[in-house]
Amino acid sequence: MRGLTVGLLAFIAAFIGVFLAAGEFVYDYNISVHRFPIIIGLATIALAAFAVVRTLARPAPKDDGGENAPAWPRGTTGALLWLASALPMVIFLGYLVGPALYLLIYLRLHGEKWLTAILFAAGCAAFIYLGFHELLAVRVPLYPFWWPE
Amino acid sequence: MLDSVLDGLVRVGDPTALLYLVIATLIGVVFGVLPGLSGLTALALLLPLIYGMEPGAGLAFLLAAHAVVNTGGSVTAILLGIPGAPANTATLVDGFPMAKQGRGGEALGAALAASGIGGVIGVVFLIILLPVLQPIVLLFGSPETFCLVIMGIAFIAGLGHQNLTIGLISAGFGMYLGFFGYQQVSGVPRYWLDYDYLLNGFRLIPLALGLFAIPELVSLAASGGTIARDGARTGVLRADVYKGFRAAVSRKWLVLRSSMIGVVIGIIPGIGGETSPWVAYASARQTSPEGDQFGKGAIDGVIAPESANNSKEGGALVPTLAFGIPGSSAMALLLGGFFLVGLEPGPEFLKKHMDIAVSLALTVALANILAVVVLLAVARHLAAITKVRGHLLAPSLLVLLILGTYSVANSTTDVMFMFGFGVLGVLLREAGFNRPALLLGFVLAPLAETYLHISLNVQGWSFLLRPISLGILGLTLLALLWPMIRRSLRKIRT
Numbered sequence: 001m002r003g004l005t006v007g008l009l010a011f012i013a014a015f016i017g018v019f020l021a022a023g024e025f026v027y028d029y030n031i032s033v034h035r036f037p038i039i040i041g042l043a044t045i046a047l048a049a050f051a052v053v054r055t056l057a058r059p060a061p062k063d064d065g066g067e068n069a070p071a072w073p074r075g076t077t078g079a080l081l082w083l084a085s086a087l088p089m090v091i092f093l094g095y096l097v098g099p100a101l102y103l104l105i106y107l108r109l110h111g112e113k114w115l116t117a118i119l120f121a122a123g124c125a126a127f128i129y130l131g132f133h134e135l136l137a138v139r140v141p142l143y144p145f146w147w148p149e
Numbered sequence: 150m151l152d153s154v155l156d157g158l159v160r161v162g163d164p165t166a167l168l169y170l171v172i173a174t175l176i177g178v179v180f181g182v183l184p185g186l187s188g189l190t191a192l193a194l195l196l197p198l199i200y201g202m203e204p205g206a207g208l209a210f211l212l213a214a215h216a217v218v219n220t221g222g223s224v225t226a227i228l229l230g231i232p233g234a235p236a237n238t239a240t241l242v243d244g245f246p247m248a249k250q251g252r253g254g255e256a257l258g259a260a261l262a263a264s265g266i267g268g269v270i271g272v273v274f275l276i277i278l279l280p281v282l283q284p285i286v287l288l289f290g291s292p293e294t295f296c297l298v299i300m301g302i303a304f305i306a307g308l309g310h311q312n313l314t315i316g317l318i319s320a321g322f323g324m325y326l327g328f329f330g331y332q333q334v335s336g337v338p339r340y341w342l343d344y345d346y347l348l349n350g351f352r353l354i355p356l357a358l359g360l361f362a363i364p365e366l367v368s369l370a371a372s373g374g375t376i377a378r379d380g381a382r383t384g385v386l387r388a389d390v391y392k393g394f395r396a397a398v399s400r401k402w403l404v405l406r407s408s409m410i411g412v413v414i415g416i417i418p419g420i421g422g423e424t425s426p427w428v429a430y431a432s433a434r435q436t437s438p439e440g441d442q443f444g445k446g447a448i449d450g451v452i453a454p455e456s457a458n459n460s461k462e463g464g465a466l467v468p469t470l471a472f473g474i475p476g477s478s479a480m481a482l483l484l485g486g487f488f489l490v491g492l493e494p495g496p497e498f499l500k501k502h503m504d505i506a507v508s509l510a511l512t513v514a515l516a517n518i519l520a521v522v523v524l525l526a527v528a529r530h531l532a533a534i535t536k537v538r539g540h541l542l543a544p545s546l547l548v549l550l551i552l553g554t555y556s557v558a559n560s561t562t563d564v565m566f567m568f569g570f571g572v573l574g575v576l577l578r579e580a581g582f583n584r585p586a587l588l589l590g591f592v593l594a595p596l597a598e599t600y601l602h603i604s605l606n607v608q609g610w611s612f613l614l615r616p617i618s619l620g621i622l623g624l625t626l627l628a629l630l631w632p633m634i635r636r637s638l639r640k641i642r643t
Binding site: 001004005008009012015016019022023027029032033034036037040041043044047048050051054072073074075076078079080082083084086087090091095099102103106107110111112116120124128132138139140141 | 314315317318321322324325328332334335337339340363366367368370371372373540541543544545547548551552555556559561564565568571572575576577579580581582594597598601602
C-alpha cells in the first residue's frame with residue numbers, strides 16, 4: 001500500500017499545484033480571490049511532500065510484497081468495475097431500462113437464478129417509474145438521450 | 150424558549166413530519182443492522198431525497214435515520230459479533246460473549262434500553278444548552294468564527310485519525326476542492342476550465358456519495374456472500390430481552406454517567422463517533438461492581454457504550470446548530486441538508502429558527518424511542534437481514550444512489566462525478582486517508598474563506614490576536630500537538 005499512498009500524495013500535490021499555477025498565470029486572479037487557495041494549497045503541497053519523503057525514507061515493511069503484505073483487497077477492482085458499468089448503461093439506455101437491465105445482467109452473472117434476477121429488474125423498473133417518476137415527481141429521463149422526441 | 154419548544158412540538162407532531170420520521174427511523178435501523186453501511190451512508194443516500202421538502206420535515210427525515218443507526222448496529226454486534234456500525238465495537242466486547250453464554254436476549258434488551266435512554270438524555274442536554282448558547286454565540290464575530298472553523302477542521306483531521314499529517318493533507322485537499330466555482334465574496338469563478346458545470350464548483354452530494362457510499366458498496370460487492378456466517382444463531386427469547394431491558398433501566402446512574410460522557414465528547418469536533426463508547430466503557434469498568442467480569446460478558450459493559458453511543462448525537466448537534474460548524478462528517482452532511490432546504494445554521498439560525506432547532510432535537514428523541522420500540526418487537530428476527538447476499542444488495546443500492554444523485558439537480562453530470570469521486574473514495578480508503586476530514590474541509594472551505602475575507606478587511610491579520618481567537622487557536626495547537634507533548638513528557642520522566 002506504500003505505493004498507493006505515495007501515488008495519492010503525489011496526485012494531490014500535482015492537482016493543487018496545477019490549479020494554483022493556472023490561477024496565477026492563466027486566470028490571473030487578484031490577491032483577494034486567490035489568497036486563501038494559495039495559503040491552503042501551498043500548505044497542503046508542503047505537507048504532502050513531507051509525507052512522501054517520510055514514507056519513502058522509512059524502511060519498506062518486511063511484509064511489503066510478501067505473503068502478509070497489506071494487499072489491495074481481493075475482488076475490489078472487479079467489484080468497482082462491475083459497479084461502474086452501471087454508468088454507461090444508464091447514460092445510453094436511460095434511467096428506466098438502464099438500471100433494470102444492469103440489475104438483470106449483474107445478478108445473472110453473479111450466480112443468481114433467472115427468477116430472482118427478473119424479479120429484481122422488474123421491481124427496479126416499477127420503483128423508478130411509480131416511486132420516483134410518478135409519486136416523487138422526479139422527472140428522471142426514462143428514455144435514452146438518442147431516443148426520438 | 151417555551152414558545153420555541155411548543156412550536157417545535159407542533160412541527161414534530163405534524164402528520165407528514167411524523168410519517169417521514171417513522172420511515173427514516175426504519176431505514177436507519179436497517180442500515181444499522183447491515184454492517185458496513187454506516188449512519189453516514191444512510192445520510193448520504195437520503196440527502197438527495199429531501200430536496201423540495203419542507204425544511205423541518207426534510208431535516209428531521211435525515212436526522213432520524215442517522216440517530217438510530219447505532220441502535221440497529223447493536224443487534225448484530227451482540228448476536229453475531231459483527232458491529233453494525235463502527236461505534237458498536239465497544240458493545241461487542243461484552244455483548245457477544247453474553248450471546249455465546251446464551252444471554253444474547255438479555256444483552257440485546259439492555260443495549261436497546263440504554264440506547265433509547267441515552268438518546269433522550271442527549272436531547273435533553275441539547276435543549277438545555279441551546280438557549281444558554283444563544284447569547285454566547287453572539288459574542289463570536291467573523292474572526293472568532295473563522296478560528297472556530299479552522300479548529301473544527303483541524304480537530305477532525307488530527308484527533309479522529311492516527312496520522313496527523315495525512316489527516317491535515319486530506320482536509321487541505323477537501324478545502325481546495327471547495328474553492329472551485331464562484332467565490333462567495335466576489336462572485337469570480339475559479340478554476341472552471343471553461344466547463345459550465347464547474348462554475349458552481351463540485352457538488353456536495355456526488356462528492357459525499359462517492360467518497361463514502363461507493364466504497365462501502367464496492368466492499369459489499371467484493372465480499373459477495375452473506376455478512377453473517379453460515380449457521381450463525383440469530384434467534385433470542387422475548388423474555389430475555391425484557392430482562393435485559395429492566396436491567397438497564399435499574400442502572401440509572403450508569404446510564405446517566407455514560408450518557409453525559411457521550412454528550413460532552415459529542416460536542417468536541419472530530420472525536421465523538423467511535424471514541425465516546427470506549428470512554429464510557431472504560432469509565433464503567435472502573436466503577437462497576439462487576440468490573441472483573443468486563444470482557445467476559447458483563448451487562449454493564451453493554452449498557453455503558455450504548456448509552457454514550459446515542460447520547461453523543463445530542464452533543465454533536467450543539468456546534469452544528471449554534472455555530473454552523475459540523476463536528477463530524479455526518480454532521481457535515483446534515484449541514485449540506487440545511488443548505489439544500491434553504492437554511493443556514495449558526496447564530497442567526499438560532500435567533501430566527503429556534504423552533505426548527507428544537508424540533509430537530511425532539512426528532513432525535515422520538516426516533517430513539519421509536520427505534521427501541523421497533524427493535525424490541527423485531528430484534529429477534531432482524532439479524533436475519535445479514536443473511537441477504539452482498540450480490541443482491543450492492544447493485545440495488547447502487548441504483549438508488551444513481552437515482553438519488555440525479556434527482557438533486559436533474560443532472561447526469563452529477564452522476565458521472567459521483568462515480569469519479571467513488572473511485573477516489575476507494576483509493577483513499579485503501580491508502581488510509583482521512584475521508585471525513587476531506588468532506589469537512591470541502592463543506593467548510595467557502596465559509597472559512599468568507600469569514601477570513603471579512604476579518605482581514607476589518608482588522609487585517611491582527612484579528613488573530615483577539616482574545617477569543619487566540620484562545621481557540623491555542624487550544625487547537627495544544628490538541629494537535631498533545632501526543633508529541635505527552636511523548637516528550639514521558640521521555641523526560643523516564
